[in-house]
Amino acid sequence: MKIKTLNIFAIALFALIMIGCGGPVKLYNVENKIIEGANKEVLKRAIFDAGYSLGWNMREENSNTIIGILVRKKFSATANPQFTGYYDAKISITYNENSYSIKLLEANNLDYNPTEETIRSGYNGWILNLENQIDGIATPLMMTESLKKKEQxxxxxxxxxxxxxxGLRKIYDVINAPIAQGHSIEEIEKAIFISGKQNNWLMKKQKEGFILAKKVIRKHTMIVRISYDQEHYSIxxxxxxxxxxxxxYIHRNYNVWIQQLEQGINFNLE
Known part of the structure; x- marks a missing residue:
């Protein structure tokens, strides 16, 4: 019972932190954020994928607008936190060929003041997370000189x-994992891309035997090299x-995400 109470209290504390206890702050909107190298279809997909990954309900309003709704539980700030209702926000995301904007439409239990343009700080955190996720997904995947330097x-x-x-963990690399005989290069590439999609990785083939992969979770981003031939693959x-x-060394979740990708590739190559 004590453990359960502590867990509930931790959840409530997290919720309070996310919503913000220090009073209203200036409302954060995203205004005409430009994504170099993107196009309208890429932005549309990025907005939907980013929203879904963060728990937003998304629907297309028209060819340039997506409506998003996010609902979060509300707990009392007591030693024995009790569920007291919900926080929710409704936003409009407009986009064109290479830019997008995010604007608040409605908010409940977030102390939103449209005249003063203030709101609880937790809302701004939601929008910053969504913005970071959209940017990460929409940015074209290319092995730039900057990435080459970081890899070196x-x-x-x-x-x-x-x-x-x-508290960090040594990075888990997959080195020359064996591939069963009989698979063509095309089948191996397909297995990698399927696992990437199943585990929410963005992937782009750079050349024969090299796929660049990126995963974005909230504010966390990771980029890896997937090298392969007909006998082995590495991550x-x-x-x-x-x-x-x-x-x-890195946060332990990174290794979990790499192992999930590895397991997916192995499964799809069986």
Missing amino acids: EAQADKKNSSTTDN TYISSENLKYQGY
Whole structure:
């Protein structure tokens, strides 16, 4: 019972942090955010995928507008938190060939003041998460010079890495995982792309034997190299954001996501 109470209290505390206890703040809108290299169809897909991944209900209003609704539970700020209702927000996301905007339409239990344009800080957190997710999904996947440099730096870190006691985990790379005989290159690529889709990775083939893959979860982003031939495949780290990367050590969730991708590829190659 004590553990259950602590868990409920932790959930309530998290909810309070997300909504914000310090009073209203200036409403955050996204105004004409430009995504270089994107197009209208890419932006549309990115908005829907980002919204769904963060718990938003999304529907297409017209050819340039998507409506999103997010509902979150509300708990009392007491030693024994009780469910007291819901917070919810309704937004409009307009988009064109290479930019998008996010605007609040309605809000309940978020202290929204349309005259002052203020709202509880948790709402702004929701929008920042959505914005980061859209940007991560919509940005074209290319092995740029910047990514090449980050990959080289990461490999240097790997050679020089030592043990750490800061709660991070050594990065899990998949190195030369065997592929059963009889698969064509096309079948191997298909297995990789299917696993990517099943595990919410964005993937793009850069050249024969090299797929660049990116996963975005809230504010967390990771990019990996998937190398393959007809006998083996590998998944190796390139870069990340907001995953506490330090000298080839990283937040433990990164390794979980890589293992899920690996298991999916293996399953699709059976």
